[in-house]
Amino acid sequence: MRMRKKKWAEPYLDAHPEYALSDPRELKGQWKTFLKGKTLHVEIGTGKGDYLMEMSRMYPEDAWVGIEKEHNVAAIACRKMLEDETFSTENNRLIVADGANLEDWFEAGEIDVIHLNFSDPWPKKYTHKRRLSSESFLRIYEKLLSPEGCVRMKTDNQSLFEDSVLYFLQNGFTFTEFSVNFRRNEHPEDAITEYEKRFMELGQPIYLLKAVIDRSKKTED
Ligand code: SAM
Numbered sequence: 001m002r003m004r005k006k007k008w009a010e011p012y013l014d015a016h017p018e019y020a021l022s023d024p025r026e027l028k029g030q031w032k033t034f035l036k037g038k039t040l041h042v043e044i045g046t047g048k049g050d051y052l053m054e055m056s057r058m059y060p061e062d063a064w065v066g067i068e069k070e071h072n073v074a075a076i077a078c079r080k081m082l083e084d085e086t087f088s089t090e091n092n093r094l095i096v097a098d099g100a101n102l103e104d105w106f107e108a109g110e111i112d113v114i115h116l117n118f119s120d121p122w123p124k125k126y127t128h129k130r131r132l133s134s135e136s137f138l139r140i141y142e143k144l145l146s147p148e149g150c151v152r153m154k155t156d157n158q159s160l161f162e163d164s165v166l167y168f169l170q171n172g173f174t175f176t177e178f179s180v181n182f183r184r185n186e187h188p189e190d191a192i193t194e195y196e197k198r199f200m201e202l203g204q205p206i207y208l209l210k211a212v213i214d215r216s217k218k219t220e221d
Pocket residue numbers: 001044045046047048067068069070073097098099100117118119120132193194195196
């Protein structure tokens with residue numbers, strides 16, 4: 001998501017360090033207490049924050065953290081959340097940094113659900129390693145997920161989806177949910193992201209998978 005530099009973005013983020021966190025190492029292992037949530041959800045690549053905001057509203061008993069590395073985009077998300085008087089920030093925060101640093105901020109076994117919504121597809125082969133579902137990321141997720149934890153991925157991109165299915169299977173995950181047309185049916189339990197809305201309007205199918213660590217394989221190994 002490239003956009004022109006917004007002059008107000010950096011000062012806005014700087015003015016709200018309590019909500020738009022840059023390197024929250026002090027919260028490692030403490031997120032559920034801090035956000036008073038029984039289940040911790042982390043969305044990597046939050047974009048302008050629509051999903052995080054809607055899901056925080058729908059599930060106030062859960063804790064929600066969105067990670068966005070582009071400061072211009074994160075500032076839009078941050079402003080939307082802080083300036084909506086009907087929105088409670090009690091159970092949610094933004095981290096404005098690269099999700100590759102996840103291990104600096106979360107303890108092993110701390111995260112219950114990792115959400116990857118319409119992640120950048122990085123179509124050229126030499127850029128595949130930057131994909132948020134690539135092997136190096138899956139190794140980190142495996143460490144940080146709770147025993148029953150999962151990665152939930154939605155995308156419009158068939159090629160990214162097919163490749164990701166392989167990445168998950170090759171790295172010891174298995175699937176508990178799988179759809180090649182998730183929005184064919186109503187899913188009121190799951191908010192529609194900004195990108196998802198665009199693809200739905202174009203009539204494109206939405207691919208979804210929910211991956212958990214395949215414990216049967218782990219004990220066999
Ligand atoms: N999830 C949103 C949606 O569905 O509307 C935004 C999708 S947009 C295509 C992908 C977003 O992920 C961009 O805003 C990009 O900056 C962010 N992103 C990509 N790689 C990231 C990373 N390693 N860490 C944090 N954010 C990342």
